[in-house]
Amino acid sequence: MTILVIADYSTDQQDNKVLAPATLNTVVAAVKIGGDIHVLVAGTFVGAVAEAAAKIAGVAKVLVADNAAYANLLPENVAPLVASLVIEQQTIYSHVLASATSNGKNILPRVAAQLDVDQISEIISVESADTFKRPIYAGNAIATVQSNAAVKVITVRATGFDPVSAEGGSAAVETVAVAHDAGISSFVGEELAKSDRPELTAAKIVVSGGRGMQNGDNFKHLYALADKLGAAVGASRAAVDAGFVPNDMQVGQTGKIVAPQLYIAVGISGAIQHLAGMKDSKVIVAINKDEEAPIFQVADYGLVADLFEAIPEFEKLV
Amino acid sequence: MKILVAVKRVVDYNVKVRVKADNSGVDLANVKMSMNPFCEIAVEEAVRLKEQGVATEIVVVSIGPSTAQEQLRTALALGADRAILVESAEDLTSLAVAKLLKAVVDKEQPQLVILGKQAIDSDNNQTGQMLAALSGYGQGTFASKVDISGDSVAVTREVDGGAQTVSLKLPAIVTTDLRLNEPRYASLPNIMKAKKKPLEVVTAHALGVSTASTHSTVKVEAPAARSAGIKVKSVAELVEKLKNEAKVI
Numbered sequence: 001m002t003i004l005v006i007a008d009y010s011t012d013q014q015d016n017k018v019l020a021p022a023t024l025n026t027v028v029a030a031v032k033i034g035g036d037i038h039v040l041v042a043g044t045f046v047g048a049v050a051e052a053a054a055k056i057a058g059v060a061k062v063l064v065a066d067n068a069a070y071a072n073l074l075p076e077n078v079a080p081l082v083a084s085l086v087i088e089q090q091t092i093y094s095h096v097l098a099s100a101t102s103n104g105k106n107i108l109p110r111v112a113a114q115l116d117v118d119q120i121s122e123i124i125s126v127e128s129a130d131t132f133k134r135p136i137y138a139g140n141a142i143a144t145v146q147s148n149a150a151v152k153v154i155t156v157r158a159t160g161f162d163p164v165s166a167e168g169g170s171a172a173v174e175t176v177a178v179a180h181d182a183g184i185s186s187f188v189g190e191e192l193a194k195s196d197r198p199e200l201t202a203a204k205i206v207v208s209g210g211r212g213m214q215n216g217d218n219f220k221h222l223y224a225l226a227d228k229l230g231a232a233v234g235a236s237r238a239a240v241d242a243g244f245v246p247n248d249m250q251v252g253q254t255g256k257i258v259a260p261q262l263y264i265a266v267g268i269s270g271a272i273q274h275l276a277g278m279k280d281s282k283v284i285v286a287i288n289k290d291e292e293a294p295i296f297q298v299a300d301y302g303l304v305a306d307l308f309e310a311i312p313e314f315e316k317l318v
Numbered sequence: 319m320k321i322l323v324a325v326k327r328v329v330d331y332n333v334k335v336r337v338k339a340d341n342s343g344v345d346l347a348n349v350k351m352s353m354n355p356f357c358e359i360a361v362e363e364a365v366r367l368k369e370q371g372v373a374t375e376i377v378v379v380s381i382g383p384s385t386a387q388e389q390l391r392t393a394l395a396l397g398a399d400r401a402i403l404v405e406s407a408e409d410l411t412s413l414a415v416a417k418l419l420k421a422v423v424d425k426e427q428p429q430l431v432i433l434g435k436q437a438i439d440s441d442n443n444q445t446g447q448m449l450a451a452l453s454g455y456g457q458g459t460f461a462s463k464v465d466i467s468g469d470s471v472a473v474t475r476e477v478d479g480g481a482q483t484v485s486l487k488l489p490a491i492v493t494t495d496l497r498l499n500e501p502r503y504a505s506l507p508n509i510m511k512a513k514k515k516p517l518e519v520v521t522a523h524a525l526g527v528s529t530a531s532t533h534s535t536v537k538v539e540a541p542a543a544r545s546a547g548i549k550v551k552s553v554a555e556l557v558e559k560l561k562n563e564a565k566v567i
Contacts, residue, residue, distance in 0.1 A: 109412070
């Protein structure tokens with residue numbers, strides 16, 4: 001059995017391409033399935049990403065498809081690349097895995113359809129090489145799904161798997177020459193949030209604000225606390241919908257799924273869809289002036305208080 | 319141009335579902351059903367494109383049980399012109415749904431297909447991408463802005479790091495994210511008018527599509543419950559507990 005993992009990466013503030021941390025969690029899922037692990041890095045100027053992928057513990061081979069068609073991971077071009085690798089090597093690849101990041105979620109169903117197999121989305125555990133657990137109904141139920149597909153196509157929720165070491169591996173790097181350019185899509189541009197804080201899904205501590213923050217300017221209190229704690233800052237859907245903060249900060253069923261060591265929910269009532277995005281955090285703190293707020297039902301430590309008094313005090317004490 | 323919008327009948331987003339005692343699934347008996355929230359956003363976007371004079375006809379399609387006609391009538395009340403129900407009592411996978419939608423796309427030849435990015439029951443987030451693959455169309459998933467000009471559409475997408483814009487040749491597939499628009503409510507006169515709009519029912523079988531699945535659900539369980547902890551009285555006590563008891567700061 002050989003597993004093909006599609007590497008995800010992002011562009012940092014210096015315009016360098018950086019391997020997405022979620023790829024390390026996805027490799028762990030591949031290790032649990034068992035077999036050789038190949039990592040595909042597609043794009044342009046992805047040498048550093050390929051180098052990083054080759055160092056991941058447990059990776060046997062890195063395939064690099066360096067072609068302008070794969071820049072920005074356009075699914076119309078990357079999906080045929082992945083499908084062709086699987087079809088050409090069908091005696092080899094038993095599984096295709098991608099992280100359930102926006103790139104993974106965009107590309108992988110297209111691959112599955114091209115291979116004519118169902119996809120299993122956002123697995124949180126590997127029961128065996130063909131059986132996986134995944135949340136449904138915003139995490140209110142956990143389904144165990146078995147696949148009899150010749151090639152199992154799976155996205156992996158990072159929070160279900162502790163990341164593998166980014167060091168210690170020395171995989172061979174091979175070039176894939178094949179170029180697929182469907183010619184039906186092009187990248188126009190992107191507006192990426194610039195932040196020196198840790199990435200939301202990889203942070204050990206997350207401080208999130210909700211509707212109770214009242215406006216975007218008040219998030220400065222959370223930023224100050226987060227900077228003291230070395231934390232990332234998130235938000236509830238209510239705060240994003242109200243325009244307080246941009247969408248990339250949303251934690252929840254349809255936003256980012258986080259499971260940090262410490263999650264501090266500030267002025268967040270605790271709607272089902274928000275809980276779906278953070279309830280696997282190790283320790284949850286809720287600060288809310290409404291003592292009936294549902295968030296207190298999942299919080300390890302609850303503080304009924306006015307956040308505008310509590311947060312500055314919290315910041316001073318840490 | 320013609321726009322096809324796909325909608326799904328799902329458990330209402332306010333309902334907290336319970337897992338059945340025999341672990342065969344979740345209990346949907348006597349539970350309120352509604353249009354998937356992301357599909358409402360898809361319908362709204364199509365209606366706005368028609369109001370702007372970009373779209374000339376909106377066809378809404380659903381794949382599911384005969385009761386999904388309720389959601390199609392809702393879409394007609396919101397402004398769709400006609401509806402198609404591909405009736406199937408089976409529990410279909412996203413790939414099967416995408417294949418059935420592809421059959422509808424072949425027949426209707428829309429320039430744009432708008433779907434919700436995911437359904438809040440299965441949380442798969444697959445159908446739009448799969449339909450795009452099967453149709454050979456470009457895909458603008460998780461859309462927060464849709465801008466049609468000439469023979470292409472610019473789609474701004476909500477991505478992990480912020481926002482990304484892609485340009486797709488028409489015909490194309492768009493899947494909606496939360497911030498694309500705020501869906502309207504159907505007015506009573508429009509609800510009455512919707513009853514007279516055409517609604518065609520076809521069977522999945524009649525479309526000649528195989529809906530066989532490569533996977534099966536072994537069991538469905540309730541998630542591990544998280545119990546409420548303690549209430550602290552002050553910020554000082556909270557910080558003390560986090561330092562010395564939980565040891566997380």
